[in-house]
Amino acid sequence: xxxxxxxxxxxxxxxxxxxxxxxxxxxxxxxxxxxxxxxxxxxxxxxxxxxxxxxxxxxxxxxxxxxxxxxxxxxxxxxxxxxxxxxxxxxxxxxxxxxxxxxxxxxxxxxxxxxxxxxxxxxxxxxxxxxxxxxxxxxxxxxxxxxxxxxxxxxxxxxxxxxxxxxxxxxxxxxxxxxxxxxxxxxxxxxxxxxxxxxxxxxxxxxxxxxxxxxxxxxxxxxxxxxxxxxxxxxxxxxxxxxxxxxxxxxxxxxxxxxxxxxxxxxxxxxxxxxxxxxxxxxxxxxxxxxxxxxxxxxxxxxxxxxxxxxxxxxxxxxxxxxxxxxxxxxxxxxxxxxxxxxxxxxxxxxxxxxxxx
Amino acid sequence: xxxxxxxxxxxxxxxxxxxxxxxxxxxxxxxxxxxxxxxxxxxxxxxxxxxxxxxxxxxxxxxxxxxxxxxxxxxxxxxxxxxxxxxxxxxxxxxxxxxxxxxxxxxxxxxxxxxxxxxxxxxxxxxxxxxxxxxxxxxxxxxxxxxxxxxxxxxxxxxxxxxxxxxxxxxxxxxxxxxxxxxxxxxxxxxxxxxxxxxxxxxxxxxxxxxxxxxxxxxxxxxxxxxxxxxxxxxxxxxxxxxxxxxxxxxxx
Ligand SMILES: Nc1ncnc2c1ncn2[C@@H]1O[C@H](COP(=O)(O)OP(=O)(O)OP(=O)(O)O)[C@@H](O)[C@H]1O
Ligand SMILES: [Mg+2]
Numbered sequence: 001x002x003x004x005x006x007x008x009x010x011x012x013x014x015x016x017x018x019x020x021x022x023x024x025x026x027x028x029x030x031x032x033x034x035x036x037x038x039x040x041x042x043x044x045x046x047x048x049x050x051x052x053x054x055x056x057x058x059x060x061x062x063x064x065x066x067x068x069x070x071x072x073x074x075x076x077x078x079x080x081x082x083x084x085x086x087x088x089x090x091x092x093x094x095x096x097x098x099x100x101x102x103x104x105x106x107x108x109x110x111x112x113x114x115x116x117x118x119x120x121x122x123x124x125x126x127x128x129x130x131x132x133x134x135x136x137x138x139x140x141x142x143x144x145x146x147x148x149x150x151x152x153x154x155x156x157x158x159x160x161x162x163x164x165x166x167x168x169x170x171x172x173x174x175x176x177x178x179x180x181x182x183x184x185x186x187x188x189x190x191x192x193x194x195x196x197x198x199x200x201x202x203x204x205x206x207x208x209x210x211x212x213x214x215x216x217x218x219x220x221x222x223x224x225x226x227x228x229x230x231x232x233x234x235x236x237x238x239x240x241x242x243x244x245x246x247x248x249x250x251x252x253x254x255x256x257x258x259x260x261x262x263x264x265x266x267x268x269x270x271x272x273x274x275x276x277x278x279x280x281x282x283x284x285x286x287x288x289x290x291x292x293x294x295x296x297x298x299x300x301x302x303x304x305x306x307x308x309x310x311x312x313x314x315x316x317x318x319x320x321x322x323x324x325x326x327x328x329x330x331x332x333x334x335x336x337x338x339x340x341x342x343x344x345x346x347x348x349x350x351x352x353x354x355x356x357x358x
Numbered sequence: 359x360x361x362x363x364x365x366x367x368x369x370x371x372x373x374x375x376x377x378x379x380x381x382x383x384x385x386x387x388x389x390x391x392x393x394x395x396x397x398x399x400x401x402x403x404x405x406x407x408x409x410x411x412x413x414x415x416x417x418x419x420x421x422x423x424x425x426x427x428x429x430x431x432x433x434x435x436x437x438x439x440x441x442x443x444x445x446x447x448x449x450x451x452x453x454x455x456x457x458x459x460x461x462x463x464x465x466x467x468x469x470x471x472x473x474x475x476x477x478x479x480x481x482x483x484x485x486x487x488x489x490x491x492x493x494x495x496x497x498x499x500x501x502x503x504x505x506x507x508x509x510x511x512x513x514x515x516x517x518x519x520x521x522x523x524x525x526x527x528x529x530x531x532x533x534x535x536x537x538x539x540x541x542x543x544x545x546x547x548x549x550x551x552x553x554x555x556x557x558x559x560x561x562x563x564x565x566x567x568x569x570x571x572x573x574x575x576x577x578x579x580x581x582x583x584x585x586x587x588x589x590x591x592x593x594x595x596x597x598x599x600x601x602x603x604x605x606x607x608x609x610x611x
Contacts, residue, residue: 008375015373266448266514269408270521271438271465272472279473280461284450 026093027082033089035078037109041116042070048120088113147329148336155331159319159338166315167342169233169308170301173240178294181245184210185252186278192256213246222308236313240301248297255289256282292354299350306339359422360386360525360557361407366416368402368581376402378581379416384525389551390559391568391589394578395601400561403578404527407559408440409433421524438465441518441556445530447510451503455494455513458502459485462520488516492546508539515546519554526550528560532567540564544571565592 221239309317532540
């Protein structure tokens with residue numbers, strides 16, 4: 001009996017401790033976020049709205065002292081606001097005092113943040129209705145469109161060849177990506193890796209690397225690789241390959257994470273080893289999503305390969321770039337039409353295949 | 359004695375104290391039924407026995423051996439001797455009935471052999487025998503998800519028979535089936551218990567089923583055993599203690 005009381009007391013303190021820690025952590029996060037919000041508001045109002053719009057300055061003045069002063073002001077305001085437990089961030093992290101003031105300040109400040117962001121965005125992107133409808137602009141666009149609609153079929157065979165190159169770049173990148181992606185995805189699936197500390201560390205590091213690789217656009221990978229291995233289809237292929245591995249590994253591992261846990265439990269309860277559990281309980285549940293993701297990625301990669309061609313990744317994109325540089329709009333017109341056609345076909349085929357296997 | 363559970367506690371990470379010092383013993387050949395309200399800790403108890411989850415404290419002895427803290431190969435050897443059947447059947451849906459049944463044998467097969475799925479004739483004939491025990495060998499080549507719930511549960515039972523288990527755990531095996539099917543499934547458990555001599559521990563909800571199949575009953579409430587004895591001795595009063603004052607017994611035949 002005493003043992004039971006002991007366990008219960010232990011449990012109570014455990015829960016209490018947990019709540020305290022969570023609360024403290026939440027408040028800290030709220031303070032940091034509030035500091036950021038205040039800092040952001042001051043900077044946006046000062047630089048984008050005041051300097052750029054009202055004073056219409058071309059080169060914004062920049063001084064570290066000023067930034068640091070603003071930063072300290074934000075720390076003071078943000079911290080004291082968060083400590084009153086009425087700020088937006090307190091609400092977001094669930095440590096707010098629920099009362100009238102909280103409701104009032106969070107709503108008002110929320111709208112304020114949204115508005116200044118929108119206004120600053122408007123100013124920064126120089127939205128101008130005038131230039132969209134100027135007669136000069138309209139004339140130019142008219143010439144371009146009429147050329148595009150009278151495509152020059154003289155380069156059809158060259159364009160076709162470049163198009164095939166593009167499709168192959170995408171296909172090869174997708175095919176080569178499959179084995180490494182498969183292997184990586186098992187190591188980045190939380191439900192398979194969380195059991196012990198070592199595997200969890202591997203999971204964590206791999207996730208970070210993948211996120212980093214994925215956050216770099218294929219276009220930039222293409223620039224990097226065209227310096228590395230020289231301009232051409234090979235650079236384009238490697239760029240796509242890298243991006244495909246990183247993106248699909250995420251999709252694959254999410255598929256692994258969302259499998260039904262029941263069969264996995266049932267198979268491990270029979271005394272099967274880890275490899276057998278993965279092979280007989282996890283794999284049968286993920287083949288279909290994997291196939292479908294891979295086909296879809298091929299479709300995406302055809303489009304990407306076109307874009308990558310623009311920076312020297314070979315194929316139809318490179319050709320488009322050359323004729324555009326020469327302002328030969330009728331040739332550009334043909335190429336654009338061919339790209340649209342192929343993308344449409346690919347889209348259709350990949351959708352059909354994915355439907356069929358499900 | 360086949361199984362001995364001593365002062366078992368389970369506290370989940372979330373803080374739920376699901377088992378609070380549960381102790382009981384199971385003799386070979388018994389058909390023990392565990393009853394109790396939803397959330398009383400029945401599943402938790404079964405999962406602690408075959409170590410699908412780790413008990414927080416206490417001892418589980420199986421076949422005279424303390425298995426509470428064993429790991430790796432040793433744990434797999436024990437799991438191979440304990441079959442488990444679930445409420446949701448937990449079959450591999452896209453695979454055939456036959457390969458689902460063979461999955462029960464994985465523990466004693468070589469990893470490579472099981473990956474290329476080249477099994478010996480003995481394994482196949484054993485699988486068919488298990489399917490016959492539950493009367494469903496004609497469906498061997500059918501995909502598991504093409505079967506009805508009752509049929510799927512029979513396949514799941516066949517899968518656990520494939521282990522030649524000393525102990526068979528069943529976590530609400532009939533909770534998602536209709537009354538008639540429930541009864542026929544329970545009859546297969548009875549047959550396995552009587553003819554093969556396999557000890558069965560089964561979580562159930564319906565008292566009529568309990569009275570009919572159990573040789574002994576344990577009732578859990580909020581993680582504690584509040585009743586242990588013969589199913590015939592559960593009267594109106596006990597029923598109210600176990601299921602609360604509001605409860606009324608519904609019959610299922
Ligand atoms: N994985 C888990 N994590 C945290 N708490 C859990 C977990 N599984 C069960 N619990 C909690 O433990 C308690 C006992 O749950 P358990 O599943 O053992 O009950 P049960 O008697 O099997 O109920 P049911 O009849 O609904 O299946 C419940 O309060 C439940 O919320
Ligand atoms: Mg349960």
